[in-house]
Amino acid sequence: MPEVENSPLSAADKRAVAVLLLLYTIQGIPMGLSASVPFLLQSQTKASYSDQAIFAFCTWPFSLKLLWAPLVDSVYFSSFGRRKSWLVPVQAAAGMAMVYLGSQVDGLLGDSDGEPQMWTLTAWFFGVYLLMATQDIAVDGWALTMLSKDNVELGSTCNTIGQQFGYFLSFVGFLALNDAGTCNKYFRPTLGYAEGTEGIVSLGGFLIAFGWLTLATTMIVALLQPEKADDTTHPIGKAYLELAQAARSDRALQIFSILLTYRVAFAVPDHLTHLKMVEYGFKKEDIAIVTPLLLPVGLLVPVVARYFSWHPLKVWLTAFPIRLTVGVVDMWIIYQAPRDSVLAFRAFVALSIVWTIVSTVMFSAQMEFFSTEAVGNPALGASFMTLLNTIANLGGSWPQPTVLWLVDKFTIKTIPCDKEMAYECIVRDGVYPLAVAGTVVGILWLVLFGPVVKRMADTDRKPKTE
Numbered sequence: 001m002p003e004v005e006n007s008p009l010s011a012a013d014k015r016a017v018a019v020l021l022l023l024y025t026i027q028g029i030p031m032g033l034s035a036s037v038p039f040l041l042q043s044q045t046k047a048s049y050s051d052q053a054i055f056a057f058c059t060w061p062f063s064l065k066l067l068w069a070p071l072v073d074s075v076y077f078s079s080f081g082r083r084k085s086w087l088v089p090v091q092a093a094a095g096m097a098m099v100y101l102g103s104q105v106d107g108l109l110g111d112s113d114g115e116p117q118m119w120t121l122t123a124w125f126f127g128v129y130l131l132m133a134t135q136d137i138a139v140d141g142w143a144l145t146m147l148s149k150d151n152v153e154l155g156s157t158c159n160t161i162g163q164q165f166g167y168f169l170s171f172v173g174f175l176a177l178n179d180a181g182t183c184n185k186y187f188r189p190t191l192g193y194a195e196g197t198e199g200i201v202s203l204g205g206f207l208i209a210f211g212w213l214t215l216a217t218t219m220i221v222a223l224l225q226p227e228k229a230d231d232t233t234h235p236i237g238k239a240y241l242e243l244a245q246a247a248r249s250d251r252a253l254q255i256f257s258i259l260l261t262y263r264v265a266f267a268v269p270d271h272l273t274h275l276k277m278v279e280y281g282f283k284k285e286d287i288a289i290v291t292p293l294l295l296p297v298g299l300l301v302p303v304v305a306r307y308f309s310w311h312p313l314k315v316w317l318t319a320f321p322i323r324l325t326v327g328v329v330d331m332w333i334i335y336q337a338p339r340d341s342v343l344a345f346r347a348f349v350a351l352s353i354v355w356t357i358v359s360t361v362m363f364s365a366q367m368e369f370f371s372t373e374a375v376g377n378p379a380l381g382a383s384f385m386t387l388l389n390t391i392a393n394l395g396g397s398w399p400q401p402t403v404l405w406l407v408d409k410f411t412i413k414t415i416p417c418d419k420e421m422a423y424e425c426i427v428r429d430g431v432y433p434l435a436v437a438g439t440v441v442g443i444l445w446l447v448l449f450g451p452v453v454k455r456m457a458d459t460d461r462k463p464k465t466e
Contacts, residue, residue, distance in 0.1 A: 009151060016146040019225050020158035021165075023139045026091065026217050028166020029210050030098065030128045033203070034058055035171050036178075037121070039284040040109055040203065042275050047116050052275070053404035054118045056397075058125035061133040063394035069386035070239035072137045081227030083142035087135055091218045094131035098211030101128065102204040109203065140385045144371075145228055156367030160302040160360065168295050174206045175284055182289070246384060254456065255373075255388065258449055260395040262320070265442025267399035268435045269327035269355075272407060273334060276431055280337040282345065290349055294356040301357055302364040312365035312372075313457035317450060319365075323358045324442040326351060331435045366392065403438075407431055 009017070037055060041047035076085035101124050108124070110116035143155035176182050178199035187193075187200060201209075246252055263270075278284050310318075329351055336344040370388040410430025 010148065013148055013151050013154070016143075017154055017158055019221065020139065020143055020146065020155060021162045022217060023087070023135070023221065024159050024162025025166035025169075026214055027132055027136055027139070028163040028168075029170045029214065030094070030125070030132055031059075031163065032167040032170030032172075033174060033207060033210065034125050034129070035167070036174050036203065037109070037125070038275060039175065039278060039287075041116060042278045043284050044109070047118070049275075049404045049408045051116065051118050053401040055122050055125070056271075056401040056404055058122045058129055059393075059400075060397055061126065061130040062136065063390060063397040065133040065137055065393075066243075066387050066390035068134070069137050069390070070236055070243055072134060073141065074236040074239045078229075083138045083145075084222065084225075084227050087138040087142070088218055088222045090131045090134040090138070091221075092215060094128055094135065095211045095214030095218060097124075097128050097131065098207045098214060100211075101125075102207030102209075102211060104204070105207060106202050106204045136389070137386050140389065142227070144385070153368055153371050156364065156371045157302045159367050160364050161299050164295070164298045164360075168298075170206070170210060172289065174201070174203065176289060177201045177206070178203065179283070181283075243384065243387060247387060251456070252387075254452055256391050258453060259388075259392045262445055262449070263396045264399050265324055265438050265445055266327055267403045268431060268438045269330040271400045271403055272431050272434075273330045276334045276429075277337055277344075277348065280334065281341065282337065286345070287348075290352055293349070294352055297353060297356045298360050301360040311457040312368040313453050316362050316365040316369070317453045317457075319358045319361045320442075320446065320450075323355070323362065324439065324446075326355045326358060327435065327442075328439055331432060334429075334431060403434055406434060410434060 038052050041052060041055070072086050076082045080088075105121070105124070108117045108121040140155070140159075143158070144152060147154055177187065178201060180196060180198050183200045184195045188195060247256075274287055277287060329347070333344050333347050333351065336347070370385055370392075373384065373388060407430040410428075410433050411426060412428040413425045414427060
């Protein structure tokens with residue numbers, strides 16, 4: 001593939017990239033912390049997969065943010081800045097919510113002898129996600145004007161890298177520091193501490209620490225990052241009307257149908273593989289510790305991808321069948337886990353690298369495509385970008401609670417069970433029929449929607465510059 005000549009970065013663009021990376025990293029922190037909760041529920045409490053399905057709803061604000069995106073675009077204090085008027089207060093509120101939630105979350109999780117308070121726990125994380133979804137609207141819109149027109153596509157790269165880095169810091173960092181064995185082996189000797197029976201930090205302590213970090217970052221951006229004057233007037237009623245008109249176009253409807261359906265094929269490997277491995281005896285810390293191997297891959301892939309000239313939709317479509325194949329191999333790993341744990345874990349590490357490359361390629365290509373769609377209308381750019389991201393998030397959100405709820409329904413266990421390990425009571429694991437169904441859906445999806453994606457790439461209104 002021929003290389004693409006990218007515009008050199010000015011000093012202003014370099015500063016903009018640094019600010020965007022910081023803001024998207026903050027956005028990734030609650031995502032990583034919420035991702036650790038299912039592992040704690042799986043290994044330390046009596047939570048079922050149906051309980052996990054309830055908690056999965058905490059991420060839905062990112063799938064609903066379209067409802068208030070035009071409000072964020074239209075209502076602001078011009079003296080403070082169009083995007084900062086929203087970013088600063090909601091990010092500060094998210095930081096304070098994380099600090100307070102940190103003082104309560106360990107009790108909400110329950111323990112091995114008690115039931116977790118699932119609805120209260122979900123409501124609190126839902127609130128944090130609601131604030132961060134609003135922050136995301138503001139940051140997406142700010143990226144369109146903060147970066148020069150020649151480098152506006154860097155916004156999608158910053159999104160990918162920043163979110164992944166924030167997710168890594170809070171997810172892997174917490175699970176490693178929460179595990180007594182990992183702390184005794186690596187951290188306590190380095191710090192000169194005696195061995196202990198618990199980890200160095202709890203989820204509550206981690207939430208409090210990152211809550212204060214979020215507040216500090218908000219203060220820095222509020223005081224030190226100026227925003228370009230924006231005198232564009234866009235009445236809120238007109239914003240909703242224009243957004244509705246854009247959503248009714250044939251092109252938009254095609255994009256929506258793609259985004260709402262394709263993630264069904266990956267629902268089982270994306271949301272059940274790690275939990276099943278914990279159920280079959282793997283430590284959550286061993287699974288999480290693989291992430292440092294994956295972080296450099298996840299950060300480099302979107303950067304390298306900018307230097308190739310394939311249309312982002314063609315890149316996305318090429319990666320689809322590879323990701324589908326990864327899901328099939330995932331099921332073999334789950335099958336091997338209780339039979340040959342060493343082989344299963346080695347295969348898991350290798351496949352995780354492949355999965356990270358493929359999923360990051362698809363996400364980066366998707367975000368780049370969204371940027372090219374939104375950049376044509378800066379006044380409504382944030383709302384249109386949010387429209388695309390909202391539909392994409394909804395397409396990923398609804399399959400998660402669905403498969404978590406269904407896996408319990410399709411699983412047959414012996415009752416009562418006197419086995420030492422709970423998985424030894426499973427007569428039929430519901431993950432396998434769900435995986436087969438997902439693979440069949442993925443193949444049918446490629447047959448039905450693959451030609452649609454190709455046509456959209458061939459007739460794109462703004463292809464990548466060669």
